[in-house]
Amino acid sequence: MGPSYMRKILIVDDEDDIRAVAALCLETIAGWEVCTATSGSEGIRRALETRPDAILLDVMMPEMDGPTTFQHLQQDPHTRSIPVLLLTAKVQGADQRRFADMGVAAVLSKPFDPLTLGLQISAALGWER
Amino acid sequence: MNHKLHLESQDMKKLPSKSASLNPKEKKHAASAAPAQSSGLHLHTSTAVQKPAPAAYVMPPQLQAALNQVWQKSLPLLQQRVGVLDDALAATKAGQLNPELRAAAALEAHRLAGLLGTFGHPHGTDAARMFEIVFDSDAVLTPKLAESLSPALSTLHTIMSK
Numbered sequence: 309m310g311p312s313y314m315r316k317i318l319i320v321d322d323e324d325d326i327r328a329v330a331a332l333c334l335e336t337i338a339g340w341e342v343c344t345a346t347s348g349s350e351g352i353r354r355a356l357e358t359r360p361d362a363i364l365l366d367v368m369m370p371e372m373d374g375p376t377t378f379q380h381l382q383q384d385p386h387t388r389s390i391p392v393l394l395l396t397a398k399v400q401g402a403d404q405r406r407f408a409d410m411g412v413a414a415v416l417s418k419p420f421d422p423l424t425l426g427l428q429i430s431a432a433l434g435w436e437r
Numbered sequence: 438m439n440h441k442l443h444l445e446s447q448d449m450k451k452l453p454s455k456s457a458s459l460n461p462k463e464k465k466h467a468a469s470a471a472p473a474q475s476s477g478l479h480l481h482t483s484t485a486v487q488k489p490a491p492a493a494y495v496m497p498p499q500l501q502a503a504l505n506q507v508w509q510k511s512l513p514l515l516q517q518r519v520g521v522l523d524d525a526l527a528a529t530k531a532g533q534l535n536p537e538l539r540a541a542a543a544l545e546a547h548r549l550a551g552l553l554g555t556f557g558h559p560h561g562t563d564a565a566r567m568f569e570i571v572f573d574s575d576a577v578l579t580p581k582l583a584e585s586l587s588p589a590l591s592t593l594h595t596i597m598s599k
Contacts, residue, residue, distance in 0.1 A: 325510075336499070397550050418550075421554075422504065422555055
């Protein structure tokens with residue numbers, strides 16, 4: 309990956325404030341290009357359109373939750389290879405294990421530290437910064 | 438908003454280290470004083486004298502200003518969410534909590550717990566988490582249990598008033 313390559317990340321979260329803060333931090337601190345979606349179905353559409361390098365996907369969303377969205381992404385050959393990181397405020401170990409067992413790249417906890425979110429994603433995906 | 442977000446990463450914008458200009462004796466003193474700081478930092482103070490002081494990072498001012506804007510914009514919604522907890526707690530104390538309000542309170546508490554820490558309010562996350570655990574459980578909610586949540590609710594109101 310050349311140094312001039314700008315990572316592109318898709319944030320899928322129904323909460324405006326979470327999307328805003330995550331986008332702000334990933335753009336400002338990590339220097340990545342960020343696109344956003346407010347629902348699972350929009351996230352799937354945006355993933356097909358933008359082909360991001362990774363997807364940060366909220367677990368608890370109305371209509372289509374994160375795990376279901378992830379399953380749809382996995383079923384589509386165009387999006388199957390995009391690493392997905394689940395973002396969840398669920399703190400129970402059983403929940404975390406269940407999410408991890410789905411085959412996602414990582415499970416990140418809310419609340420996240422705005423200064424280290426990019427680092428957490430990079431570390432989880434083995435990206436050099 | 439009171440951001441107490443510091444970290445030690447080499448990848449973040451490095452700010453001038455306060456201890457960089459100190460003599461070794463002062464550095465040692467600074468290292469021993471660091472754990473008393475209330476920032477919640479994990480500083481590797483034991484090696485501060487032998488190695489260059491670990492980089493201390495704080496929120497870049499521009500980012501903090503931008504986060505402040507997001508906070509201000511989000512505040513009405515956050516206050517509404519706390520209002521749901523108000524209602525649920527009052528209903529519980531009165532023995533009138535219905536399943537719909539209980540579920541709504543659990544959801545709003547979950548959302549608050551997942552957000553407040555990001556804005557530099559870890560106590561807010563803790564307080565909201567207490568509500569989430571209680572309202573999301575199968576426990577019978579008694580007025581006495583509701584009373585025990587009152588301090589957590591006060592914490593949330595204090596944060597919302599900042």
